Amino acid sequence: MTDLLTPPPEQDLPPGRAADIRRTVLRSTGETRRRRSGRGVWLLVPAVALLVVVAVVLGLRSPQAPSVYASPSPAPSTAPTAGDGAVDTDAGPLSRAEAVAVVDELRSRPPGSRRGPLVDVVLARRTTTALGRGTYVVWTDTTGSTWWSAHVPDVMGVGAPLSGPAVKKVARAPDAAHPVIRLTDLVNFGWSIDNDRPDSTARDLHVEGFYRVSGAVDRVEVRMTVEGEPGPWFTAPVHDGYVFIPAVAPGPHSTTEHIDKVTTIEDRAFDHDGNPVPVTAGY
Amino acid sequence: MDEEPGGNREGRAGHSEVMRHEKVDVPAAPPAADDALWAELLSGEPRALGELFDRYSRQVYNFAFRRTASWALAEEVTQATFVSLWRRSRTLSGGVENGRGWLFGIAENECRNAVRGTVRADRLRARLRDHAVDRATVDPADVVPGRVDAERRMDELRAVLARLPVHEQRTIELVVWSGLSTAEAAAAMGVAEGTVKSRLSRARGRLTQLLGTPIPGGLP
Numbered sequence: 001m002t003d004l005l006t007p008p009p010e011q012d013l014p015p016g017r018a019a020d021i022r023r024t025v026l027r028s029t030g031e032t033r034r035r036r037s038g039r040g041v042w043l044l045v046p047a048v049a050l051l052v053v054v055a056v057v058l059g060l061r062s063p064q065a066p067s068v069y070a071s072p073s074p075a076p077s078t079a080p081t082a083g084d085g086a087v088d089t090d091a092g093p094l095s096r097a098e099a100v101a102v103v104d105e106l107r108s109r110p111p112g113s114r115r116g117p118l119v120d121v122v123l124a125r126r127t128t129t130a131l132g133r134g135t136y137v138v139w140t141d142t143t144g145s146t147w148w149s150a151h152v153p154d155v156m157g158v159g160a161p162l163s164g165p166a167v168k169k170v171a172r173a174p175d176a177a178h179p180v181i182r183l184t185d186l187v188n189f190g191w192s193i194d195n196d197r198p199d200s201t202a203r204d205l206h207v208e209g210f211y212r213v214s215g216a217v218d219r220v221e222v223r224m225t226v227e228g229e230p231g232p233w234f235t236a237p238v239h240d241g242y243v244f245i246p247a248v249a250p251g252p253h254s255t256t257e258h259i260d261k262v263t264t265i266e267d268r269a270f271d272h273d274g275n276p277v278p279v280t281a282g283y
Numbered sequence: 284m285d286e287e288p289g290g291n292r293e294g295r296a297g298h299s300e301v302m303r304h305e306k307v308d309v310p311a312a313p314p315a316a317d318d319a320l321w322a323e324l325l326s327g328e329p330r331a332l333g334e335l336f337d338r339y340s341r342q343v344y345n346f347a348f349r350r351t352a353s354w355a356l357a358e359e360v361t362q363a364t365f366v367s368l369w370r371r372s373r374t375l376s377g378g379v380e381n382g383r384g385w386l387f388g389i390a391e392n393e394c395r396n397a398v399r400g401t402v403r404a405d406r407l408r409a410r411l412r413d414h415a416v417d418r419a420t421v422d423p424a425d426v427v428p429g430r431v432d433a434e435r436r437m438d439e440l441r442a443v444l445a446r447l448p449v450h451e452q453r454t455i456e457l458v459v460w461s462g463l464s465t466a467e468a469a470a471a472m473g474v475a476e477g478t479v480k481s482r483l484s485r486a487r488g489r490l491t492q493l494l495g496t497p498i499p500g501g502l503p
Contacts, residue, residue, distance in 0.1 A: 005490065007440055007460055008433035010345040017358055022336050025365040029329040192396060 086221050086233040089246050091126035099124035099137045106149055106167055116142030123240050129248045131204055136244045146170040150208055172282035174214040180269040181282035183210040191259055202259040203251035209267050211243045218272040222247040225264040227255055321382035324372050336365050343390045346461045350394040352437035354430050363393040384470025387457060446493055451486040454479055
């Protein structure tokens with residue numbers, strides 16, 4: 001070993017996290033067993049089938065989807081039609097007790113200490129996609145800030161997010177000129193790579209769009225296009241001026257390119273008359 | 284910063300820097316009982332997974348940190364690695380010749396997953412650089428000093444290592460930093476043991492040249 005290439009000293013997993021991760025890992029063994037025994041599979045198959053059908057339909061309507069990776073456009077890339085068969089991802093409210101537990105757990109992790117004690121749960125909902133169920137919570141704290149966090153389905157199938165719960169401050173409000181504020185960076189999306197073929201097969205592509213919208217906005221939609229094949233638009237109802245939309249493309253996607261080079265993510269929004277309205281980045 | 288994980292670091296150093304010497308904790312060789320444990324895992328026994336987690340999660344965690352230069356990502360990789368280990372064990376036909384090498388091979392893939400899937404961190408760093416965010420705007424309460432320092436240092440170290448070919452970087456990470464035997468590293472990378480040895484030798488030569496000073500004691 002050389003003096004010049006000595007990495008920082010090794011560390012233990014943070015106190016509490018090791019036990020959390022261990023629990024999650026061991027829970028996954030039960031998950032796998034349930035899946036292998038067939039329970040739940042019949043529920044998943046129709047969902048995937050539905051996505052495929054919708055994707056095919058939209059694919060016929062949207063043949064000009066870009067085939068190279070690009071930043072999401074605030075303007076619709078295809079002739080928009082409000083309510084165009086988009087997949088609803090909302091799965092009902094989360095109880096206040098569950099929301100409070102989520103916030104408490106997030107505050108217990110560094111750098112959670114900067115966030116003050118919970119004042120109020122603004123919004124807490126469940127979500128559902130072909131990859132599973134998730135939650136998101138918007139809350140205010142004693143520092144006067146509004147925060148949000150989304151627990152998206154774990155693509156590894158254990159009910160916890162692969163990328164960890166993102167916690168962000170809600171910093172920008174919509175106005176007449178900017179009726180839709182995108183609070184997430186849509187370029188940040190995730191996927192899982194087959195361990196046996198790490199560079200040729202990707203699956204479970206997912207991206208989450210979170211928006212703050214004015215009263216003029218009726219709906220927001222997000223979709224992914226992989227190798228020129230547009231997936232369905234995903235949407236969710238507006239609740240208290242917020243919209244959280246998990247969009248997925250389960251795959252598997254076989255490609256000779258890195259998946260991020262051949263995937264495009266788009267979002268679009270409409271007013272109550274079905275007219276498109278601009279989406280503004282505000283994360 | 285309003286975002287986690289990894290939101291409180293400055294951009295990569297972008298230059299090499301001579302490091303002070305610190306002794307690295309080289310993990311002990313796997314105990315003989317490992318073979319039975321791996322066999323138990325392959326037979327579908329969750330208890331074996333728990334035991335392997337207790338035995339190797341720290342090694343995987345630190346391996347992932349050295350790869351990603353992020354403690355938060357390393358936590359995610361650790362979890363994903365052991366979940367993936369279980370799933371792979373349920374579909375694997377035959378036995379495992381080198382369990383720890385196999386585990387690190389999975390960790391290697393999960394690191395790649397995590398880094399590719401977390402474009403956010405890089406974009407955040409870019410924004411920090413582009414907008415020249417004042418350090419004073421970072422709330423000290425967000426920072427765990429030792430961990431942040433380690434992340435910065437690892438960033439710098441990775442900038443040095445990035446000057447080697449990727450397969451030599453991987454070899455250094457597995458053998459030199461994580462203490463795997465050449466046989467285990469070979470299993471992790473899916474190459475012959477002799478290939479690992481020759482990569483080590485070439486990496487040593489390249490590093491000596493790059494750093495402008497002989498590597499004391501050489502690489503193992």
